[in-house]
Amino acid sequence: MWWRRSWRGNLFEPAALRLALCDRILPMTPEETHDIAAVAANPFAAADVVDILREQGWLAGEASPEELAWCARAAAILGTHAADRDALRDLLNLIFHYDAAEILARTETHAVLARYGARYVVRQLALLLLDGTPLTSDRFKEIVTALKDGLDIRGRELFHPIRLALAGRAGEGELDRVALLLDEAAALSFAVPVKPVHQRILEFCASMD
Numbered sequence: 001m002w003w004r005r006s007w008r009g010n011l012f013e014p015a016a017l018r019l020a021l022c023d024r025i026l027p028m029t030p031e032e033t034h035d036i037a038a039v040a041a042n043p044f045a046a047a048d049v050v051d052i053l054r055e056q057g058w059l060a061g062e063a064s065p066e067e068l069a070w071c072a073r074a075a076a077i078l079g080t081h082a083a084d085r086d087a088l089r090d091l092l093n094l095i096f097h098y099d100a101a102e103i104l105a106r107t108e109t110h111a112v113l114a115r116y117g118a119r120y121v122v123r124q125l126a127l128l129l130l131d132g133t134p135l136t137s138d139r140f141k142e143i144v145t146a147l148k149d150g151l152d153i154r155g156r157e158l159f160h161p162i163r164l165a166l167a168g169r170a171g172e173g174e175l176d177r178v179a180l181l182l183d184e185a186a187a188l189s190f191a192v193p194v195k196p197v198h199q200r201i202l203e204f205c206a207s208m209d
Contacts, residue, residue, distance in 0.1 A: 044079035044088055046072035052089050053190070058096045060191040067188050074181055081174035094167050094178045095185055098195050100203035103168045112160050112170045113208070117153045121161040122208065124151060126201045134183040135166075135197045140176065165204045166197055 049071035053059035063071065074092065082088035103109055113119055128143050129135070135143075147158060160170040166182070167175040179197065186196035195203070 042076065042079035044075045044082065044085075046075050048079075048085070048088065049075045049092065052085070052092055056089070056093070056096070058092075058190055058192045064189070067190070070181070070184055070188060073184070077177045077180070078174065081177065091174060091178055094169060094175070095181055095194055096190070096192050098168050098200055098203075100200070100207040103164070103204070104207045108170065109164060112164050115157055115160070117151060117157055118161040119208065121147060121151060121153060121158060122165050122201075122205065125162055125165060126205050129198050129201050132196075132198050135179060136183075137180060140180060165201055 046068055050059065050063055050068070053063075053071070059067065074095075078088060078091050082091060113122075124147055125143065128146060133139060144158070144162075147162075148154060151158070156170075159176075163175040163179070164170040166179040169175060182194060182200070183196045185194040188194075
């Protein structure tokens, strides 16, 4: 049986994880069991993201505390969706490189936009994002709920256009996590500026029309 104790520190640090696993005092909650399983399954840490950013020229010099915190979050939410370091680099590339015209020139983009309601999803998404409110997890859920209620569209017909417009690729849930990192990254002083979600959707709609 899993057990836990109350501890101070970062669950994503190996030392804290060992302490959580070894010091058996209180029964673990399901949420804590899930968190520890996620950490154990994630081979990446903030240092891995920092190294990739430096290699790609997205980070120059020493990372600020805010940039390090962002790298830790990126490792935590993207790491379990990356099969290897190259896959993690590819997900990070979606954050630092966004060219709407290039995206719309792809054959697969035309296939997504040809589906029922796809272009309308993108236009309604733009209306919900143009106020510039940062795209947090809660805000993303609100937007998805509003689109479902307003358009009566579900599944890939809803999510693929959203992911295409914001992350530059239609695919699975890891692209939602890419989108959730954008506004935080845009507020930081990386060597390559990150386009926030409202700028991306504006560029995408302009190129789409």
